[in-house]
Amino acid sequence: MALKFRGVDFIGFDALLSDDERLVRDTSRKFIEDNLIPIIEECNRAGRFPRELVKPMGELGFYGASLKGYGCAGMSNVEYGLVMQELERGDSGVRSFVSVQSALVMYPIYAFGSDEQKQAWLPAMQKGEKLGCFGLTEPDFGSNPSGMRTRARKIGKEYVLNGEKMWITSGSIADVAVIWAKVEDEDNKIRGFLVETDRPGFHAEDIHGKWSLRASVTSGLSMQDVHIPESNLLPKSGGLKSPLMCLNQARYGIAWGGIGAAMACYDCALQYAQLRKQFHDKPIASHQLVQEKLTWMINEITKGQLLVLQVGRLKDQDKAGAQHISMAKRNNVWMALECARMGRDVLGANGVADEYPLMRHMMNLESVKTYEGTHDIHTLIIGQSVTGIDAF
Ligand code: TGC
Ligand code: FAD
16 A cells, blocks of 8 residues: 655644745655655665666755855755755665765865866766765774775875775766875875776775665775876865765764654554554554554654754854764664664564565665764764763
């Protein structure tokens, strides 16, 4: 039975949004409803990234949405967040693709790039004509990227890159990779490089067998003596702080995305519970234990909405700290995963079938809980912020 999403707003959250913000939300919602929802289960089954949506999403201004100039939409952070919410209501893998393109590739070019790099990449990336990926994680360095082994050596007017990156979203479909490497001639300082993926020595290999984010491409990258011109260095990047600044942008979007996934799960579980009858011909929604689950879900979604909206308002005033973003990412992804598990339970056996989106969201959210800083790493970031003590 097809259940159409009806939106989720328990306390008049809509009234906290401006007309422009609601317009962005509603436009994104319609796009997802019309274009992603009809194909997502097939994509998930087949492990297929819906590439046909890349250009249409560019036309709607989804890529680099909060950047100014270069054809970008110049949205506020709250508007950008609402786009992420709607994308992840459809599927975390598609939100992932947009997050990487926007927050992890266009943002570093915008923040650390030269004028030439910005002109060369941003307008084409905004339209979805060129795609990017972000290589920070390595096989032996996930939560602690400062240990990375990838190296860049300066030889004449070129850099030569060697190393491996692992678990890279959009790796094999990217035209350009933002690669973070230690520069040997600069005391192993971490810097960012733009590496065109057709350069000799660069190789991307997809990771198969994922039970999560099946509609998103995830790859391993290897670089063996990849020569790039010195002009491919992101000149204003320097130190681990630079990739972490990119992660702030992406983590913020994920915090909104968690709300979207949770809304999808809650609304589906609620509608199902009102229709499904068990014992004395009563809907299961009339049983107290089912109501407890629905109450937990709407309660946590509502708290998560208020949390991420406040972080967005702070971000629009340039006052959001990394610890605020960590709290929103940590809380909202955890909450969404719990909603997916609880919602799946409410649907009984039907919950494990891909006719309903619950199990897909649950599987996706397991990755979202791990990437962009695991749940526990965000616990420690918040712990460091409140105690002043680094427990990593
Ligand atoms: P630490 O010494 O604490 O910090 C190094 C420098 O960075 C500064 N800093 C930050 N700056 C901006 N934003 C942040 N969030 C920052 N956190 C720290 C810090 O002030 C310092 O600056 P300076 O000037 O003193 O040099 O670094 P550490 O090595 O102890 O590590 C800290 C830790 C553990 C929090 C960090 O390494 C971390 O966040 N680890 C998690 C790694 C992670 O999130 N990886 C994500 C990879 S990308 C990804 O998953 C994409 S998924 C894409 C998708 O599909 O959506
Ligand atoms: P580990 O760091 O090995 O952690 C394993 C466990 O140990 C976790 O539970 C962690 O919380 C815990 N742990 C680690 N250190 C501590 C500590 N000090 N204290 C307490 N507990 C600790 N990376 C990119 O660079 N680009 C991408 O595009 C990208 N896309 C991804 C897409 C997918 C689908 C996935 C699954 C991952 C992606 N990643 C990407 C990688 C992701 O960022 C890492 O998986 C993540 O940072 C965690 O690293 P790890 O998997 O090596 O786990």
